[in-house]
Amino acid sequence: MSFYIGILIIVFLVIAFKIIKKILLNIEENMRKDMKNEKLKFGYISRKDLASVDSDIRLKNGFLINLVNKNPFLQEFPPFKQIYSRVSNEEFKDFIKWCSRYLESIEYSEGAYVSEGIFLKADDLTNCGYEALKDSRTALLKYRHLETQADIYVQCVLLKQVSGNDAAGDDKWPELSLGCIQKFTGTMLGDKIYKGLFITTGDFSPQVREFIETLPKPYEIQLLDGIEITKKHRQVVSMELKKIIGNA
Numbered sequence: 001m002s003f004y005i006g007i008l009i010i011v012f013l014v015i016a017f018k019i020i021k022k023i024l025l026n027i028e029e030n031m032r033k034d035m036k037n038e039k040l041k042f043g044y045i046s047r048k049d050l051a052s053v054d055s056d057i058r059l060k061n062g063f064l065i066n067l068v069n070k071n072p073f074l075q076e077f078p079p080f081k082q083i084y085s086r087v088s089n090e091e092f093k094d095f096i097k098w099c100s101r102y103l104e105s106i107e108y109s110e111g112a113y114v115s116e117g118i119f120l121k122a123d124d125l126t127n128c129g130y131e132a133l134k135d136s137r138t139a140l141l142k143y144r145h146l147e148t149q150a151d152i153y154v155q156c157v158l159l160k161q162v163s164g165n166d167a168a169g170d171d172k173w174p175e176l177s178l179g180c181i182q183k184f185t186g187t188m189l190g191d192k193i194y195k196g197l198f199i200t201t202g203d204f205s206p207q208v209r210e211f212i213e214t215l216p217k218p219y220e221i222q223l224l225d226g227i228e229i230t231k232k233h234r235q236v237v238s239m240e241l242k243k244i245i246g247n248a
Contacts, residue, residue: 051095
């Protein structure tokens with residue numbers, strides 16, 4: 001009889017351990033999400049931070065993610081493909097969350113997707129390679145200004161930093177091409193939207209900036225590259241902190 005009691009005690013302990021482990025993991029996951037949201041809301045972050053906000057999936061699978069980064073061909077094999085895809089999706093959602101928070105701070109209503117999670121093509125970037133394209137994601141959203149009720153199209157493009165061994169590679173980012181901004185402008189024309197905002201963690205080519213200057217009235221497009229969005233982020237943080245201090 002004592003043998004069976006011992007087996008039951010062991011089974012009970014194993015089950016109890018698994019339940020406790022699951023509870024602790026859920027607590028840890030919620031804490032990480034809260035910390036990440038607080039970082040996006042109040043942290044003084046760079047465009048590199050916005051391009052690669054640490055995801056729960058990345059933290060849990062750090063070894064596999066690093067292995068795939070060093071050996072891109074592994075992305076085509078499970079479980080690498082599935083994990084890398086989940087990381088990419090989560091990071092893109094965090095970037096869209098930041099873009100939405102910024103639009104809300106300048107008095108635009110909650111956005112609605114026009115197109116969601118599309119990968120860029122080679123002609124959307126200048127001098128790009130596989131590395132620049134594999135993590136590039138874009139979504140088109142429509143917002144409405146709360147006061148004027150005017151609609152605006154917002155193109156959000158997540159680009160990753162280009163790795164390199166030279167000094168320039170430490171701050172080298174893909175450039176969006178003239179063709180990419182022309183597609184955006186064409187969509188605005190077709191849908192009779194006169195105001196646009198193009199947000200990216202990367203850069204814009206000189207041709208893009210020249211093209212924007214030639215747009216006829218009433219069309220207007222504002223460009224926010226990786227450097228500009230860090231400045232806007234600091235402004236949003238200051239506004240949020242002032243609200244908190246004012247309500248204290």
